[in-house]
Amino acid sequence: MSSAEGSARYEADPVINILSFTLLAVASATALRGAYMPLIVIAAFVLFVTSARGISAASVLKKSLVVIPFALMAFAFAPFMEDPHGVYYAIGPARVSIEGAGFLLNASARSWTAALCLVSLTESTPFNRILEGLGRLRLPPSFVTTTAFAHRYAFTLSNDARRMKTAMESRMYGERWLWRAGAAGVVIGTLFLRSLDRAERVHQAAVSRGFDGSFHGPAQEKLRLPDIMFLVVSLTLAVMLRLVA
Amino acid sequence: MTTAVSAEGIKYAYPDGTLALDGVSFDIREGERVAFVGANGAGKSTLLLTLNGVLKGEGTVRIHGVAVEARNMKAVRRMVGIVFQNPDDQLFCPTALDDVMFGPLNMGLSRNDAMAKAEKTLADVGLSDVGGKSPFHLSHGQKKRVAMATVLSMDCRVLALDEPTSGLDPKGRKEAIKLMGGLSGSLIVATHDFGLVRELCDRVIILSKGKNVADGTPSVILSDSVLLAEHGLE
Numbered sequence: 079m080s081s082a083e084g085s086a087r088y089e090a091d092p093v094i095n096i097l098s099f100t101l102l103a104v105a106s107a108t109a110l111r112g113a114y115m116p117l118i119v120i121a122a123f124v125l126f127v128t129s130a131r132g133i134s135a136a137s138v139l140k141k142s143l144v145v146i147p148f149a150l151m152a153f154a155f156a157p158f159m160e161d162p163h164g165v166y167y168a169i170g171p172a173r174v175s176i177e178g179a180g181f182l183l184n185a186s187a188r189s190w191t192a193a194l195c196l197v198s199l200t201e202s203t204p205f206n207r208i209l210e211g212l213g214r215l216r217l218p219p220s221f222v223t224t225t226a227f228a229h230r231y232a233f234t235l236s237n238d239a240r241r242m243k244t245a246m247e248s249r250m251y252g253e254r255w256l257w258r259a260g261a262a263g264v265v266i267g268t269l270f271l272r273s274l275d276r277a278e279r280v281h282q283a284a285v286s287r288g289f290d291g292s293f294h295g296p297a298q299e300k301l302r303l304p305d306i307m308f309l310v311v312s313l314t315l316a317v318m319l320r321l322v323a
Numbered sequence: 324m325t326t327a328v329s330a331e332g333i334k335y336a337y338p339d340g341t342l343a344l345d346g347v348s349f350d351i352r353e354g355e356r357v358a359f360v361g362a363n364g365a366g367k368s369t370l371l372l373t374l375n376g377v378l379k380g381e382g383t384v385r386i387h388g389v390a391v392e393a394r395n396m397k398a399v400r401r402m403v404g405i406v407f408q409n410p411d412d413q414l415f416c417p418t419a420l421d422d423v424m425f426g427p428l429n430m431g432l433s434r435n436d437a438m439a440k441a442e443k444t445l446a447d448v449g450l451s452d453v454g455g456k457s458p459f460h461l462s463h464g465q466k467k468r469v470a471m472a473t474v475l476s477m478d479c480r481v482l483a484l485d486e487p488t489s490g491l492d493p494k495g496r497k498e499a500i501k502l503m504g505g506l507s508g509s510l511i512v513a514t515h516d517f518g519l520v521r522e523l524c525d526r527v528i529i530l531s532k533g534k535n536v537a538d539g540t541p542s543v544i545l546s547d548s549v550l551l552a553e554h555g556l557e
Binding site: 283 | 415425435473
């Protein structure tokens with residue numbers, strides 16, 4: 079559940095949120111090397127916006143850090159590659175390339191800033207509003223509806239899986255891992271069959287309420303001044319990031 | 324009083340060959356409240372699904388004189404609202420409000436009208452504060468009431484409810500019965516809850532192995548312990 083779900087705080091237009099945060103995320107991820115200051119400005123701006131909307135900046139920061147291990151893993155070898163300028167530091171028996179270390183730092187900073195933007199999007203916009211925004215951005219209604227169904231039933235399915243796991247474990251007495259793996263396979267198979275069964279019933283429920291295969295688009299909303307300002311500032315920052323090295 | 328539902332010789336077999344309904348016939352008058360009771364697998368849920376054409380077997384079903392067949396399906400579904408036993412099957416939209424709007428939108432209402440209708444219906448079932456929530460985050464009792472709101476918002480003339488009190492705590496059950504008691508139109512309830520039948524229904528029909536085997540007032544049918552035992556109800 080996002081922080082925004084079910085709250086009464088200011089809820090920005092989802093289209094503006096999607097456009098602005100995605101724009102900032104893409105600009106951050108593709109920032110020029112050495113553009114640390116613009117990245118810091120973007121991060122500060124995003125944290126300011128989320129705080130102004132009543133969302134804990136600490137929570138957003140904490141969640142955005144999830145990307146750091148992945149960035150480090152992806153670029154871990156960069157400091158140990160050949161340096162085109164031949165500048166190295168010796169750390170014990172290893173030679174660390176200055177260029178490579180800079181690349182690692184830059185890639186991590188870009189990844190983290192992009193993650194911060196996307197976490198801010200999901201924290202400040204309930205999932206149903208994101209879907210609504212995607213609908214208003216003219217994504218195919220079938221895609222938006224299918225995503226909504228998948229999101230809705232992912233929770234129900236995971237609950238089913240948890241109950242089945244509990245039921246399975248309550249009848250286990252320290253069996254070997256191979257036996258456990260077999261039992262888990264049965265659980266997954268059963269879950270799949272249950273999902274099919276549920277899909278059938280959901281379809282029946284939709285059909286009985288007049289669903290004929292056509293999807294209804296979301297309502298159009300009037301843009302408000304804070305939303306327009308948010309988009310303009312985001313756009314300016316994104317352009318600035320591309321220009322400043 | 325006009326006939327709301329007229330069913331003649333309904334037969335339905337599932338693809339695996341299980342005969343769920345075997346020649347069920349009955350008439351329900353407008354405004355009548357009828358309970359279908361029967362052991363598990365007696366065909367109650369299947370019967371409800373045949374009433375608005377979700378399942379189509381042999382025999383004929385008419386809703387306020389309109390035959391349940393492909394060319395009349397829109398009119399039929401406007402008249403018959405079905406509430407499924409498991410609210411997780413009924414509530415498939417991202418928010419409760421979206422779910423309650425789903426039927427009215429399919430009936431051709433504009434988005435604004437559908438939203439106004441949905442908000443009013445949620446208020447009628449005492450859940451005006453849950454519209455923006457995901458159904459997943461509601462309690463079972465709240466889900467049941469939202470599920471009922473999804474068809475109440477369609478102003479159906481016939482409401483078919485499958486086990487409306489199953490899984491509810493005593494308070495939730497009481498609220499559900501009170502809510503159903505205030506509904507207008509014809510009410511068809513498939514249930515095992517005899518207390519609900521006694522409190523709410525004018526008539527009870529016993530289904531057994533896909534056939535209707537008894538039909539009468541709750542006071543007569545539910546006091547016949549031999550009949551109930553014979554059909555796995557006691």
